[in-house]
Amino acid sequence: MLRHLSRGRSGQQNKSNRQPRITGDLQQMLDRIMEESGNSPDIVIRHLKLGGPVQAPAKAAIVYLNALSDQQAINNFVIKPLMELDPEKVNVYPADRLIQYILEDALSLGETKVVKEWNDIMLAVLSGDTLLLVDGSDQGIISGTAGGEWRAVNEPSSQLVVRGPKDSFVESIATNISLIRRRIKSPDLWLESLKIGSVTHTHVAMMYMKSSADPNVVAEIRRRLQQIRIDGILESAYIEEFIQDKTITAFPTVYNTERPDVAAGNLLEGRVVILVDGTPFTLILPTVFAQFMQSPEDYAQRFDISILMRVIRYICFVILLLGPAVYIALTTFHYEMIPTLLLVSLMAQREGVPFPAFVEAIIMEVVFEILREAGVRMPRAIGQTVSIVGALILGQAVVEAGIITPIMVIVVALTGIASFALPSYNLSIAGRLFRFYFLVLAGFFGFYGITLGLIMLIAHMNSIRSFGVPYLTPFSPFVPQAQKDAILRLPIWMHGWEPLMTSSQQDMKKIGEIKPLSPDNSSGSANSGEEASQGGPQQGGQETESRKQEDQNEN
Numbered sequence: 309m310l311r312h313l314s315r316g317r318s319g320q321q322n323k324s325n326r327q328p329r330i331t332g333d334l335q336q337m338l339d340r341i342m343e344e345s346g347n348s349p350d351i352v353i354r355h356l357k358l359g360g361p362v363q364a365p366a367k368a369a370i371v372y373l374n375a376l377s378d379q380q381a382i383n384n385f386v387i388k389p390l391m392e393l394d395p396e397k398v399n400v401y402p403a404d405r406l407i408q409y410i411l412e413d414a415l416s417l418g419e420t421k422v423v424k425e426w427n428d429i430m431l432a433v434l435s436g437d438t439l440l441l442v443d444g445s446d447q448g449i450i451s452g453t454a455g456g457e458w459r460a461v462n463e464p465s466s467q468l469v470v471r472g473p474k475d476s477f478v479e480s481i482a483t484n485i486s487l488i489r490r491r492i493k494s495p496d497l498w499l500e501s502l503k504i505g506s507v508t509h510t511h512v513a514m515m516y517m518k519s520s521a522d523p524n525v526v527a528e529i530r531r532r533l534q535q536i537r538i539d540g541i542l543e544s545a546y547i548e549e550f551i552q553d554k555t556i557t558a559f560p561t562v563y564n565t566e567r568p569d570v571a572a573g574n575l576l577e578g579r580v581v582i583l584v585d586g587t588p589f590t591l592i593l594p595t596v597f598a599q600f601m602q603s604p605e606d607y608a609q610r611f612d613i614s615i616l617m618r619v620i621r622y623i624c625f626v627i628l629l630l631g632p633a634v635y636i637a638l639t640t641f642h643y644e645m646i647p648t649l650l651l652v653s654l655m656a657q658r659e660g661v662p663f664p665a666f667v668e669a670i671i672m673e674v675v676f677e678i679l680r681e682a683g684v685r686m687p688r689a690i691g692q693t694v695s696i697v698g699a700l701i702l703g704q705a706v707v708e709a710g711i712i713t714p715i716m717v718i719v720v721a722l723t724g725i726a727s728f729a730l731p732s733y734n735l736s737i738a739g740r741l742f743r744f745y746f747l748v749l750a751g752f753f754g755f756y757g758i759t760l761g762l763i764m765l766i767a768h769m770n771s772i773r774s775f776g777v778p779y780l781t782p783f784s785p786f787v788p789q790a791q792k793d794a795i796l797r798l799p800i801w802m803h804g805w806e807p808l809m810t811s812s813q814q815d816m817k818k819i820g821e822i823k824p825l826s827p828d829n830s831s832g833s834a835n836s837g838e839e840a841s842q843g844g845p846q847q848g849g850q851e852t853e854s855r856k857q858e859d860q861n862e863n
Contacts, residue, residue: 329424330424330425330426330441330446330447331446332443334367334443334444338353338371338441340426341371341430341433345434350373350374350375351373351374351433352372352374353370353371354369354387355368355369356368356390356391358398358406358442359393359398359399365398366398366399366406366442366443367443368390368441368443369440369441370382370387370390370438370439371438371441372433372436372438372439375456376436376454376456377437377438377454377456378436378454379455381453381455382451382453385416385453386415386440389415389416392414397409402444403442403443407422407442411449415449415451417452417453418452420450420451420452422448423447423448423449424446424448428450429448429450432450435454436453436454437450437454438450438451438453439451458478458479458483459478459479461476462474462475462476463476464476464588465566466733467565467566467603467604467731469608470605471609472604472605473567475487475568476566477567477588477589477590478588479585479588481583481586484588484590485499485513485515488581490568491568491569491572492517492572494517496518496519497516497575498515498516498518500515501513502534504533504536504538504547505539505540505541507540508540508542510541510542510586511584511585512583512584512585513582513583514526514580514582515571515580515581515582515583516575517575517576520576520578525593525594525776525777528775528776529551532550532551533551533582536550536551541584542586542587543584543586543587544564544582544584544589545564545589547584548564551593553772553774553775554771554772557768558737558738558741558742559735559772560600561593561595561773561774561779562595562774563592563593563595564589564590564591564592564734565589565590565592566588566589571590571592573604573607579592580592580593594774594775594777595774595779596778596780596782597769597779597783598782598794598795600731601625601730601731601795602731602793603617603621605617606618606797607800611797611799611800614797615796618795618797619795621729621730622795623726624726624729624730625730627723627726628726628727628730628739628740628743629746630758631719631726631743632746632747632750633749634750634758635669635719636747637750637754637755639665640666640750640751641754641755642754642755654713657713657714661710661711661712661713662710663712666747666751669716670744670747671711672712672716672717673744676720676724677740723743727739745761749761770784782794
């Protein structure tokens, strides 16, 4: 697992630019396929004699991977048409002309192409397609018969809603693309595809609305994807680490989701969606902080209910960050801010407790994180037992033993519940990390430390960019038009679907252009741009230069 990551950082691959080509010897090509695959038993080779029972029939063979190919499609649309070829034409045509005849008149599959490079053949076979080779021809036919078993489209495991669509992305990128196109039936929805990973050749797709997406953002995302150098992409998180602007931050700068309705909504707002084959989680960018506070259910409920829920989420985020820190500051440095009766009760609880409030909070927070992680990793059959044991330890045993005060149990429990109320798991993790940061500041400096920490935290968040978009947009810079769907969620007929960059384009110009990642910041980065199906580094650079020229003319 670490080997290909380290090679991805170095970006060094010793591969020749020249690709071996197909020879005309059928048996030699079949032997080479089996040799390069280690004589794998799941590679099926079916020998055929084209043209019927004649003295010198044309020899051919089809090759496919048993586990990843659609057997029914191969039998009905590849083997059957080949067995029914016209003997007169087969016996008359030379090998190269026979390939064209089969391609144009015999195969009834929609996805077929002629290839000459050996690497293209091996990649197609290992991807589940069917290869047809004819003796004497230096060309092969690839038929799209990729199939195999995939998980069915069902309810998402994260971002659950009471009202709203119940379908989710799956591990098949073709299925995920269809789920988005089912919602956006517009020719304005553009799709670009490329392969990343010198070993895995993972299919990665980029989708965006041509009329609403910022061309600079699209060109920069395309450039960063094409610069990735790594052996394999096994999850969309690999892509996220390579293309994000700032890596030294706990806040997520790339939004991920497994809900097609969320991806479609962000496309309509002018964002770009990246889909990776083999994972149900897609990436959405550019990303802002307010995006992590929004739930898919906000647009399925009444706007007044959605406003209430969003306000509660922001309150929960504040509790997650500052709950234990405020309690430590009050009980350690600022007694005068606590009402007298409550202070007497708190001091009575602390009698016999050997630890100060700061140590209490650290112990309880660490134990709570251990229980949370154990609950996630434990099998479902015994996960409930862990929850019961954890509740007894946190709720009763530590209090009766005189190790922790009851009020500290309440504060830590409230903080934990607040972390679960956030729609985004990534933002919840960031809040849990910064919670310890505020705990230390409050334990040493009280409210002065909390105030200093908040200033530093806001300054840090204000410095974060996601493909040129400030992380605190639309709060800083303040965009009045975007306030309709920030903390508030006004009725949809009042704000509609507006592109992300349209309302704040002037603010973006004042802040500066999108800066490409340097090789050091990009951590090395995927395959050459030659594998991209649309666009390239040169094309992206031309779009960026033309965009800059338009901005200068407008100014």
